[in-house]
Amino acid sequence: RxxxxxxxxxxxxxxxxxxxxxxxxxxxxxxxxxxxxxxxDQPGMKHKPMREILAAARGERLEGVFQSGTMxxxxxxxxxxxxxxxxxxxxxxxxxxxxxGPEINGIFAALDFVNALDPGKLSGSIVVTAxxxxxxxxxxxxxxxxxxxxxxxxxxxxxxxxxxxxxxxxLFEQVRGCxxxxxxxxTMGHMFDSAPYAVYKVHPNGKVTE
Numbered sequence: 001r002x003x004x005x006x007x008x009x010x011x012x013x014x015x016x017x018x019x020x021x022x023x024x025x026x027x028x029x030x031x032x033x034x035x036x037x038x039x040x041d042q043p044g045m046k047h048k049p050m051r052e053i054l055a056a057a058r059g060e061r062l063e064g065v066f067q068s069g070t071m072x073x074x075x076x077x078x079x080x081x082x083x084x085x086x087x088x089x090x091x092x093x094x095x096x097x098x099x100x101g102p103e104i105n106g107i108f109a110a111l112d113f114v115n116a117l118d119p120g121k122l123s124g125s126i127v128v129t130a131x132x133x134x135x136x137x138x139x140x141x142x143x144x145x146x147x148x149x150x151x152x153x154x155x156x157x158x159x160x161x162x163x164x165x166x167x168x169x170x171l172f173e174q175v176r177g178c179x180x181x182x183x184x185x186x187t188m189g190h191m192f193d194s195a196p197y198a199v200y201k202v203h204p205n206g207k208v209t210e
Contacts, residue, residue: 050083051178054092054125057085061119066129068170069163077135077163079171082114083127090124094179096171097128099151099186100143101136106185127179132171135163142189152186 053062062085065078097103097110107130114128131137132151139145149164157168175182188194202209 049178050081050127050174054083054085054127054178057083059087059120059122060085066170066174068166077167079129079132079134079167081127081129082111083125084114084117084119084122085125086119086122088123090122091180092125092127092178094127094129094175094182096132096182096184097130098137099132099184101133101139101141102189103185103187105187107131110185129171133164133167135167 053064062083063081065076065080068077068079070076095110095113097106097108110128110130114126117126133144135144135146136142136151143150144164144167147162147164149162151164151168154164154168156172157170158165159169160166161169
């Protein structure tokens with residue numbers, strides 16, 4: 001396996017489209033792995049609930065986008081996703097790689113993880129939304145530049161709200177009723193250093209207590 005230095009990886013990325021193209025260059029030195037390059041080309045997968053998409057598949061890798069709205073220019077605002085559906089039934093793990101624009105590390109970590117798995121040997125499903133806020137990613141800002149909203153503080157969102165609210169609503173509605181476990185990845189700001197750590201929240205009426 002020939003790894004590309006993280007600095008070279010970041011140099012490849014300036015827009016969401018270039019993120020998609022860059023993903024083709026950070027896999028092994030052999031055959032390139034496709035991440036979500038063709039996600040938007042799969043008919044019928046832009047609006048279906050993820051639980052229905054997974055239920056109709058078996059032993060497959062799937063890619064697509066969740067449409068959230070459009071810009072004034074008419075260009076779409078969408079959350080790209082990659083999903084693995086195993087050959088056997090089981091729980092669904094959902095990994096979100098990024099909610100804030102500068103959080104690049106989680107994108108690569110989530111995609112590297114899912115690309116190392118074989119759906120033919122998997123029980124259950126894994127869904128990866130590498131970026132939940134493509135608008136902040138393009139701008140490299142913590143908040144969505146169009147409305148200054150913080151996606152992390154906007155769930156469950158609002159289908160009729162501003163851009164951040166709509167992104168939150170789109171992702172929340174897809175996760176709800178589909179995922180058994182959700183991992184939301186964050187990256188410390190570039191001016192800081194931090195040891196890896198995890199935070200989990202216990203729902204007062206949940207079945208899991210720790």
